[in-house]
Amino acid sequence: MAVQVPSRQLFIDGEWREPILKERLPTINPATEEIIGNIPAATAEDVELAVAAARRALSRNKGKDWATAPGAVRAKYLRAIAAKVTERKTELAKLEAIDCGKPLDEAVWDIEDVAGCFEYYADLAEGLDARQKAPVSLPMETFKSYVLKEPIGVVGLITPWNYPLLMATWKVAPSLAAGCAAILKPSELASITCLELAKVVKGSRLPPGVLNILAGLGPEAGAPLASHPDVDKIAFTGSSATGSKIMAAAAQMVKPVSLELGGKSPIIVFEDVDLDKAAEWTAFGCFWTNGQICSATSRLIVHENIAREFLDRLVKWTKNIKISDPFEEGCRLGPVVSGGQYEKVLKFISTAKSEGATILSGGVRPEHLKKGFFVEPTIITDVTTSMQIWREEVFGPVLCVKTFRTEEEALELANDTHYGLGAAVISNDLERCDRVSKNLQAGIVWVNCSQPCFCQAPWGGNKRSGFGRELGEWGLDNYLSVKQVTQYVSDEPWGWYRSPSKL
Numbered sequence: 001m002a003v004q005v006p007s008r009q010l011f012i013d014g015e016w017r018e019p020i021l022k023e024r025l026p027t028i029n030p031a032t033e034e035i036i037g038n039i040p041a042a043t044a045e046d047v048e049l050a051v052a053a054a055r056r057a058l059s060r061n062k063g064k065d066w067a068t069a070p071g072a073v074r075a076k077y078l079r080a081i082a083a084k085v086t087e088r089k090t091e092l093a094k095l096e097a098i099d100c101g102k103p104l105d106e107a108v109w110d111i112e113d114v115a116g117c118f119e120y121y122a123d124l125a126e127g128l129d130a131r132q133k134a135p136v137s138l139p140m141e142t143f144k145s146y147v148l149k150e151p152i153g154v155v156g157l158i159t160p161w162n163y164p165l166l167m168a169t170w171k172v173a174p175s176l177a178a179g180c181a182a183i184l185k186p187s188e189l190a191s192i193t194c195l196e197l198a199k200v201v202k203g204s205r206l207p208p209g210v211l212n213i214l215a216g217l218g219p220e221a222g223a224p225l226a227s228h229p230d231v232d233k234i235a236f237t238g239s240s241a242t243g244s245k246i247m248a249a250a251a252q253m254v255k256p257v258s259l260e261l262g263g264k265s266p267i268i269v270f271e272d273v274d275l276d277k278a279a280e281w282t283a284f285g286c287f288w289t290n291g292q293i294c295s296a297t298s299r300l301i302v303h304e305n306i307a308r309e310f311l312d313r314l315v316k317w318t319k320n321i322k323i324s325d326p327f328e329e330g331c332r333l334g335p336v337v338s339g340g341q342y343e344k345v346l347k348f349i350s351t352a353k354s355e356g357a358t359i360l361s362g363g364v365r366p367e368h369l370k371k372g373f374f375v376e377p378t379i380i381t382d383v384t385t386s387m388q389i390w391r392e393e394v395f396g397p398v399l400c401v402k403t404f405r406t407e408e409e410a411l412e413l414a415n416d417t418h419y420g421l422g423a424a425v426i427s428n429d430l431e432r433c434d435r436v437s438k439n440l441q442a443g444i445v446w447v448n449c450s451q452p453c454f455c456q457a458p459w460g461g462n463k464r465s466g467f468g469r470e471l472g473e474w475g476l477d478n479y480l481s482v483k484q485v486t487q488y489v490s491d492e493p494w495g496w497y498r499s500p501s502k503l
Contacts, residue, residue, distance in 0.1 A: 003036075003094045003095065003098045005027065005036050005037035005095065005098065005099075005192060006037075006192075006195075006196070007037060007038065008039070008040070008192075008195035008196070008198065008199075008215075009040050010040045010042055010046055010050075010212075010213065010214055010215065011195070011198035011201070011202075011211075011212060011213040011214075012046070012049050012050045012053050012209075012212050012214075013049070013050075013053035013056070013208045013209045013212065014053075014202065014206075014207070014208030014209060015208070016198070017046075017049070018040065019040045019041055019042055019043065019046055019216075020043065020045040020046055020049075021041070021043050021045065023040075023041040023043070024038040024039060024040055024041055025038060025039050025040075025041045025188055025215075025216070025217070026038050027039055027099065027191075027192065028338065028339075029098050029099075029101075030100070030101035030334070030335040030336065030337055030338060030372060030373045031098075031101055031325045031326055031334060031335050031371075031372040031373075031374075032325075032371055032372055033339070033371055033372060033373070036098065037192070039188070039191045039192070039195065039215045039216075040195075040215050040216070041188075041215065041216045041217060041220065041221075042185075042214035042215060042216035042220070042221040043216065043220045043221060043224075044220070044221075044224035046214055046216075046221070047183070047214065047221060047224040047225050047228060048224075048228075050183045050212040050214055050225075051154060051183060051225075051228050051230050051231060052230075053181075053208065053209035053212055054154040054181035054182065054183055054209050054210075054212060055154060055181070055209075055230055056208075056209050057181040057207055057208065057209030057210045058151075058153060058154065058180075058181050060207070060209075065207050066179060066181065066207055066210055067150075067151050067179045067180075067181075068179070069179070070129055071125040071126050071127065071128040071129045071177070071179075072125070072126050072129070074122075074125045074176060074177055074179060075122040075123070075125040075126045075177070076122075077176070077204055077205070077206050078118045078119070078121055078122035078125060078173060078176060078177060079118070079119060079122045080204035080205070081118050081200055081201060081204045081206070082115045082116075082118035082119045082122065083115075084200045084203055084204055085111065085114050085115040085118065085200055086112075086115045088196075088200070089108065089111045089112065089115070090108075092107075092111045092114075092165065092193055092196060093107040093108040093110070093111045094107070094327075095192045095193050095196060096110060096111065096164060096165060096190075096192075096193050097326040097327060097334070098192075098326070098327075099164065099190045099191075099192040099193065100161055100162065100164055100189070100190040100337050101290060101326055101334040101335040101336065101337055101372075101373070102162075102289055102290060102326060102334055103326045103331040103332055103333070103334050104326050104327050104331065105331070105332075106288070106289060107326070110163055110165065110166045111165065111166075113166055113169075113455070114165050114166050114169045116455060117166070117169045117170065117173050117455045118169065118173050120173070120455045120456065121173040121174050121176070121177040121475075121476065122177070124174070124177055124473065124476050125176075125177035125178075128149065128177070128178070128476070131149060132148055132149065133146040133147070133148065133485075134146060134147045136484070138486075141490075142488060142489060142490040142492075143486055143487065143488055143489065144486070144487050144489050145484060145485065145486040145487070146484075146485050147482055147483065147484060147485070148482075148483040148485060149178075149477075149480040149481070149482060149483075150179070150480065150481050150483055151178045151179035151180045151479060151480065151481075152178070152180055152232050152233045152256070152479050152480065152481050153180060153181075153232035153233070154180065154181050154182070154183070154230060154231050154232050155171075155175050155180045155181070155182050155183070155231065155232060155233045155234070155235060155479060156182075156183050156185065156225040156226060156228070156231045156233070156234045156235070157171040157172060157175065157182055157183065157184045157185065157234075157235050158185045158218075158222050158225065158226070158234065158235070158236045158237070158238065158246070159171060159184065159185070159186050159187065159194070159237055159238075160187050160237050160238050160294075161186075161187035161189040161190035161337050162190075162289055162292040162293060162294070162337070162395075163289070164186055164187065164190040164191065164192070164193050164194055165193035165194060165196075165197060167237055168184055168186055168194050168197065170237075170455075170459075170470050170471060170475065171184070171235050171237075171470070172184060172197075172211060174470075174475040174476045174478060174479055175235070175478075175479045176206075176210065176211065177476055177479075178476055178478075178479035178480050180479050181209060181210050181211070181212075182210070182211050182212070183212045183213075183214060183225060183231070184197075184211065184212070184213045184214070185214050185215075185216065185221050185222050185225055186213070186215060187238075188215065188216060188217050188218070189337050189338055190337060191215040194213055194215070195213060195215060197213065198211075198213045218242065222242075222246075223245075223249065226245075226246045226249040226250060227249040227250075227252070227253075229253055231255070232255065232256075233255060233256045233257065233258075233479070234246055234250055234255065234256075234257045234258075235257070235258045235468075235470075235478065236257065236258070236259050236260070237259075237260040237261075237294070238261065239261065239262055240261040240262045240419075240464050240465075240466075243259045243261045243466060246259070247259070257468075258460075258466070258467065258468025258469075258470070258478050259466035259467060259468060260294065260421075260459070260460055260461065260465070260466050260468070260470060261294070261419075261421075261461065261464060261465050261466040262294055262393040262395075262419060262421070262464070262465060263294050263295050263296065263393060263419045263420075263421035263422055263461065263465050264298060264299060264390075264391065264392065264393050264417045264418075264419045265285075265295055265296060265297045265298065265299065265419070265421055265422040265423055265424070265442065266297060266299045266300075266301050266413065266414035266417075266423050266424070266440075267281075267282055267285055267286075267297035267299070267300055267301065267423070267424040267425075267426065267450055268301045268302075268404075268410045268411075268414055268423075268424070268425045268426065268427075268436065269282065269300065269301070269302040269303065269306075269310065269426045269427075270303050270410075270425075270426065270427035270428075270429070270432065271303040271305045271306045272427055272428045272429060273306075273426050273427060273428060274428075275306070275309065275310055275313045276313060276317075277426075277448075278310065278426045279310065279313045279314045279316075279317045280317055281424070281426060281448070281449055281450050282297070282300055282314055282399070282426075282450070283314065283317050283318055283321070283377070284450060284451060285297035285424060285446075285450025285451050286298050286300075286377075286397065286398075286399040287318070287321060287332075287333060287377045287397045287399075288451055290333055290334050290335065290336055290337075290396070290397060291333075291336070291345075291375075291377070291394070291395070291396045291397030291398060292336060292337065292341075292395050292396065293451065294393075294395075294421060294465075295421050295422035295444065295451065296395075296422075296451075297422065297423070297424045297446075297450045297451070298393075298394065298398065298399055298400065299390065299399075299400055299401075299402070299413075299414075299417075300314075300399055300400070300401045300402070301401075301402055301403075301404055301410050301413050301414055302401065302402075302403055302404070303403065303404060303405075303410075304403040304404065304405055307401075307403045311360065311379070311381070311401065314379065315360065315361045315379060318361055318362065318377045318379060319361065321333050321377055323366045323369065323374060323376065323377075324369070325372070333374075333377060333397060334374075335372045335373040335374045335375075336373045336374075336375060336395075336396050336397075337373070338373060339373060341373065341395065341396065342373035342374075342375065344394075344395075344396070345375050345394060345395075345396030345397075345398065346375065348388065348389060348392070348394045348396070348398060349363045349378055349380070349389075349398060351388050351389070352380050352383070352387060352388065352389040352400070355384075355387050355388065355389075356382065356384070356387075357380050357381065357382050357383050357387060357389060357400070358380065358381045358382040359378065359379075359380055360379040360380065360381045360401075361376075361377070361378065361379040362375070362376035362377050362378035362379060362397070363375075363376060363378040363380075363398075364376055375396055375397055375398075376397070377397040377398075377399075378397060378398040378399065379399050379401065380398065380399065380400045380401065381400075381401045383400045383401060383402055385402075385413070385416055387400075390402075390416075391417070391418075393419070407432065407435075407436065410436070411436065411439050411440070414440055414441075415439075415440065415441045417463075418463055418464040419461065419463055419464050419465045420441045420442045420443060420461050420462030420463035420464070420465045421442060421443055421444065421460075421461035421462075421465035421466075422442055422443070422444040422445070422446070422450075422451075422461070423440040423441075423442040423444070423445050423446070424445070424446040424447070424449065424450040425437060425440070425445070425446075425447055425448075426447075426448050427448070430447075433447045433448070441462060441463065442461065442462060442465075443458075443459075443460045443461040443462050443465065443469070444459065444460075444461070453471075454471075455471050455472070455475075456471070456472050457471060457472050458470070458471055458472045458474040458475075459471045459472075459475075460474075
């Protein structure tokens with residue numbers, strides 16, 4: 001399918017701008033390995049312009065244009081953005097698919113979620129006014145106290161390539177709803193739809209400087225944004241290694257950060273399940289989005305009594321997944337995002353084999369696809385807990401397997417990780433599911449499913465998967481600071497010191 005990839009510039013202060021150093025980066029279609037366009041490459045000089053524009057947006061008209069405007073005013077803009085995203089859904093989905101390689105059906109779903117997320121935070125922006133001056137109960141009648149919620153200020157939003165526009169929206173929508181001004185820095189591996197968001201925003205007449213969008217490399221654009229003294233907060237989704245660097249940069253100025261980092265999430269399958277239902281959810285939990293999900297349930301922990309039959313069934317489900325160009329009808333697995341990611345995934349698989357694991361299924365390029373960064377969905381057995389494949393995030397369509405005998409053993413295996421983003425449990429015994437859910441060390445637990453995500457529910461992890469929560473009301477609170485206002489209401493003097501008039 002021919003898709004016209006637009007050539008865009010940086011978006012700063014409501015206008016398109018060529019990068020100061022006039023550098024651009026190639027955009028590669030991961031399904032064909034062909035260069036299909038290029039994106040602007042921002043540097044520290046462009047970051048300076050964007051931060052200054054965001055600062056001006058907050059202070060314009062003493063904040064009345066944005067930061068201190070009623071929530072209903074900001075909601076109007078968010079709804080306008082949602083409407084324009086919906087109008088361009090088909091076009092944006094095609095750009096997403098050609099840029100990052102996800103199946104077109106998935107990309108359509110993503111763009112629908114983008115519009116839904118802007119609508120949801122428009123509602124919360126309207127509700128924010130009613131939450132102001134919430135009273136605080138005090139033990140002394142001579143005082144009254146209330147709480148104000150105010151925008152944190154200028155926020156830097158650094159987002160990944162697996163859900164390019166949707167992950168950006170998870171940050172952009174609540175930060176704007178809160179009254180912040182934002183600088184979005186999407187991944188250089190998939191920036192096209194985020195640059196198109198600038199066109200949507202411009203058409204929605206969002207005040208200049210409220211949202212600025214800088215494509216570019218992490219060291220050249222992301223790092224200066226994270227360390228900039230006039231950026232009040234950084235929100236980041238990506239690898240744990242990069243998250244640590246962002247924390248270190250922010251720490252120099254005691255700048256708040258929220259981090260949604262990697263994962264190595266477990267899925268526990270008990271012996272009382274419907275094998276086909278459990279097999280489909282297991283496949284979906286690891287191979288959805290071409291296996292490139294931070295929350296992927298990529299460690300299967302299956303009861304030993306059903307392990308052989310369940311794995312036979314799972315292999316059949318996996319071999320039935322259509323692997324193709326993302327634009328082919330019925331595609332359910334596309335390429336990984338880049339040549340570098342392709343080599344990394346294959347290296348994980350070869351290391352697992354050299355360490356003594358068995359490649360039960362997949363693990364190679366599909367025979368019918370000679371070009372593109374395609375990897376067959378892979379199932380690896382005979383895994384030990386010391387192996388790299390058990391301990392490290394692959395970010396590709398690779399599932400490793402261990403068996404268990406008791407619930408306690410299953411939980412021990414599930415929690416045997418530095419990460420704590422997601423976890424799933426599949427069983428017909430709902431009391432057991434409830435018990436296991438409480439004992440899983442993860443920020444998100446799925447029962448009899450894997451990976452469903454709703455913008456109304458909190459999203460985030462524990463341990464090395466980061467901290468802070470996105471989505472829901474928690475996502476809005478990410479971009480608000482809390483101010484206590486306490487008033488002395490008695491007519492009587494305080495009386496702690498002797499009055500000079502009575503001496």
